[in-house]
Amino acid sequence: MQRLWIESEQDFKLEDYISKTSQINPLIVRILINRGIKTIEGVRDFLTASLDELYNPFLLPDMKEAVERIGLAIKSGEKILIYGDYDVDGVTATALLYLFFKEIGCEVSYYIPNRLRDGYGLGEDAVCRIKEQGIDLIITADCGTTSHSAVKKAKDLGIDVIITDHHEPPQILPEAYAIVNPNRIDSVYPFNGLAGVGVALKLAQGIAEGLHGTEGQGSRKPIEPMLHKYLDLVALGTVADISSLTGENRKLVKEGLKLLSKADRKGVAALKRVSNLDGCDISVGTIGFTLAPRINAAGRLDEANVGVMLLTTTSEEEAIKCAKILDGKNRERQMIEDKILNEAMERIESEIDIKHTNAIVLSSDKWHQGVIGIIASKIVDRYYRPTILISVNENGIGKGSARSIPNFHLYQGLSECQSYLEAFGGHKYAAGLSIRKENIDSFSERINNVVASSLKKDDFIPKLYIDGELNVKDLNFNLLKEIERLEPFGVGNPEPVFAITDAEVLYPKIVGSNHLKFKLRQGNAGADAIGFNMGKFVDRFNDDKVDVAVTPKLNEWQGTLTVQMKIKDIKFPGN
Numbered sequence: 001m002q003r004l005w006i007e008s009e010q011d012f013k014l015e016d017y018i019s020k021t022s023q024i025n026p027l028i029v030r031i032l033i034n035r036g037i038k039t040i041e042g043v044r045d046f047l048t049a050s051l052d053e054l055y056n057p058f059l060l061p062d063m064k065e066a067v068e069r070i071g072l073a074i075k076s077g078e079k080i081l082i083y084g085d086y087d088v089d090g091v092t093a094t095a096l097l098y099l100f101f102k103e104i105g106c107e108v109s110y111y112i113p114n115r116l117r118d119g120y121g122l123g124e125d126a127v128c129r130i131k132e133q134g135i136d137l138i139i140t141a142d143c144g145t146t147s148h149s150a151v152k153k154a155k156d157l158g159i160d161v162i163i164t165d166h167h168e169p170p171q172i173l174p175e176a177y178a179i180v181n182p183n184r185i186d187s188v189y190p191f192n193g194l195a196g197v198g199v200a201l202k203l204a205q206g207i208a209e210g211l212h213g214t215e216g217q218g219s220r221k222p223i224e225p226m227l228h229k230y231l232d233l234v235a236l237g238t239v240a241d242i243s244s245l246t247g248e249n250r251k252l253v254k255e256g257l258k259l260l261s262k263a264d265r266k267g268v269a270a271l272k273r274v275s276n277l278d279g280c281d282i283s284v285g286t287i288g289f290t291l292a293p294r295i296n297a298a299g300r301l302d303e304a305n306v307g308v309m310l311l312t313t314t315s316e317e318e319a320i321k322c323a324k325i326l327d328g329k330n331r332e333r334q335m336i337e338d339k340i341l342n343e344a345m346e347r348i349e350s351e352i353d354i355k356h357t358n359a360i361v362l363s364s365d366k367w368h369q370g371v372i373g374i375i376a377s378k379i380v381d382r383y384y385r386p387t388i389l390i391s392v393n394e395n396g397i398g399k400g401s402a403r404s405i406p407n408f409h410l411y412q413g414l415s416e417c418q419s420y421l422e423a424f425g426g427h428k429y430a431a432g433l434s435i436r437k438e439n440i441d442s443f444s445e446r447i448n449n450v451v452a453s454s455l456k457k458d459d460f461i462p463k464l465y466i467d468g469e470l471n472v473k474d475l476n477f478n479l480l481k482e483i484e485r486l487e488p489f490g491v492g493n494p495e496p497v498f499a500i501t502d503a504e505v506l507y508p509k510i511v512g513s514n515h516l517k518f519k520l521r522q523g524n525a526g527a528d529a530i531g532f533n534m535g536k537f538v539d540r541f542n543d544d545k546v547d548v549a550v551t552p553k554l555n556e557w558q559g560t561l562t563v564q565m566k567i568k569d570i571k572f573p574g575n
Contacts (some may be wrong), residue, residue: 087301092237142196197237244492300370531567
């Protein structure tokens with residue numbers, strides 16, 4: 001699908017002021033302004049990304065109550081259970097809290113629900129099983145905000161529940177002992193983009209400060225030294241959950257990537273080994289495309305406990321065993337996913353008039369519930385429509401995974417369809433739902449109407465945001481080193497994209513499976529360029545010049561550094 005290039009408007013006066021005052025390259029300042037950072041203090045804070053100034057955890061709602069209740073549990077020797085979610089965010093949040101509570105001498109265990117048996121969130125049946133274990137306190141990790149009935153059941157059984165979560169809260173909250181969630185309407189926490197594992201870290205930070213008697217001392221403070229070793233888990237969960245890499249997340253993930261690259265944790269080292277990343281530095285990309293899918297695979301197909309075991313074990317032998325299980329589950333997941341994706345695409349092409357469809361809704365009683373979220377994301381990438389895929393069980397109950405496009409808030413959209421739904425929850429871009437089979441057609445009609453009333457025609461065209469024009473001759477090692485200071489790139493802080501206009505393409509060829517490689521020349525200057533999975537364009541080049549959207553990178557090959565441009569899009573003459 002052809003993307004619409006949108007070049008950011010430049011504020012030359014502000015750019016010049018910040019650049020001269022801070023002695024920072026004007027191009028770097030422009031990129032930061034384009035990302036909403038428009039003060040000298042903001043620019044400096046972004047570039048330093050220091051852990052010395054994190055937000056006070058006690059600014060989070062109910063943090064004081066949670067820390068006090070946990071303090072009582074510690075003094076009384078109560079049994080604590082961490083109840084997590086089955087995705088990477090939930091698994092890392094569970095592992096972090098489990099390890100932390102073990103470290104401070106608590107009697108702690110964990111429980112990860114089975115996606116197919118237990119469903120999402122804290123469940124009543126699970127609570128009953130937990131009661132039989134003699135548990136006194138349940139602490140959720142990355143779930144629980146919508147678990148009204150299960151929280152009530154726990155309360156009736158004499159179990160206190162502390163919820164740590166980041167999902168959109170409903171208007172009426174469960175009757176938990178404490179609900180620590182930065183997205184609560186009454187939250188005064190300065191940053192609401194924390195992933196579930198980020199909230200777990202803040203809880204641990206609050207407890208650590210409570211133990212050391214330093215709570216409430218200032219609005220910003222450094223991370224507790226005892227928590228630094230958990231930042232690899234924070235990076236894994238935050239990136240996997242596609243959380244914004246801005247604010248506090250940026251600081252935590254940047255440091256966490258260093259720990260993942262060192263791989264001191266046995267489970268991380270084993271996971272890197274089975275992923276053929278032994279000895280490699282870990283980036284946002286390697287988490288998203290290589291590490292996270294393996295951890296996720298177990299929760300999608302079977303039991304996610306193996307992911308927690310991987311990240312908490314101190315045994316190299318056990319770590320390798322867990323990593324191999326996850327690698328095998330990931331291969332199985334890929335095969336199932338390919339089959340369902342092909343079927344879904346065939347149905348879209350044969351059953352749906354995509355030009356007159358605002359939201360894609362498909363259901364089947366043959367689809368595996370655990371993988372439809374991934375497939376929904378791929379369909380969104382292809383057709384640029386909010387997409388809901390529903391797996392219907394033998395009892396006529398459908399479990400759906402929904403994914404969205406930038407200008408449609410999925411959770412709010414589903415809220416307008418709740419009369420057709422049994423349950424739902426999630427974020428702006430991703431959500432889950434439960435629905436009866438007989439309501440699917442009516443729901444499909446309703447969500448299409450909601451999307452139509454919320455979006456304009458242009459919202460259904462994918463956008464490529466351009467940070468400005470760049471000449472090939474300006475590309476050099478110093479500039480690219482400056483750009484590297486802006487990493488890690490991801491949601492909220494995308495890789496810089498520049499337009500190179502009226503350029504010649506020389507020696508185009510396909511390399512690897514389907515990658516396009518060529519030399520891009522502008523005037524007397526040239527640089528290598530590569531477009532991943534863009535082999536279809538190899539025969540479209542002639543003597544005409546083209547406009548290319550690129551992300552410039554430093555490429556190291558056999559000890560030699562070169563400038564390479566990663567192609568994001570190509571505009572051919574007449575397009």
